[in-house]
Amino acid sequence: MNQIKELLRKHKALIAYAFFGALTTLVNIVTYGVCTWFGMSTGWANALAWVLSVLFAYLTNRRWVFESENSSRSAVMKEFASFVACRLGTGVLDQVIMVLGVDVLGPKIIPEPYAYLWSLGLKIASNVLVIILNYVFSKLIIFKKKK
Numbered sequence: 001m002n003q004i005k006e007l008l009r010k011h012k013a014l015i016a017y018a019f020f021g022a023l024t025t026l027v028n029i030v031t032y033g034v035c036t037w038f039g040m041s042t043g044w045a046n047a048l049a050w051v052l053s054v055l056f057a058y059l060t061n062r063r064w065v066f067e068s069e070n071s072s073r074s075a076v077m078k079e080f081a082s083f084v085a086c087r088l089g090t091g092v093l094d095q096v097i098m099v100l101g102v103d104v105l106g107p108k109i110i111p112e113p114y115a116y117l118w119s120l121g122l123k124i125a126s127n128v129l130v131i132i133l134n135y136v137f138s139k140l141i142i143f144k145k146k147k
Helices: 002-010 011-037 043-065 072-111 112-142
Strands: none
Touching: 002 011, 011 043, 011 112, 043 072, 043 112, 072 112
């Protein structure tokens, strides 16, 4: 039992990141799915999903994943700006994957009745790549512990 507790303590940030990352992904995919269901274009739906998921991710990552100790307004703003900048990079990657995969490639290879499922599947695959990159950026750049 002590070994399990030690393992959980040692990997607390990674476990929390996985949990809140799953919730962030859910926010992203549900927002995208609802927006496209109601006729919003792929690009706009994906952009709105990105904005909402980045705000959710910052709040949860700051508090429960990396336990940021920045408390001054300027430090928090710098941290938030760094977070958004890194997320912009992966957001652009996600946007390119979605627009090219759904709007350009999709109609050429996916029959129309399956286009919506294709777009959701592509959204999930894109999120896996984005989550991995976001963890690396968060750990090494944004919430880097001061020595």
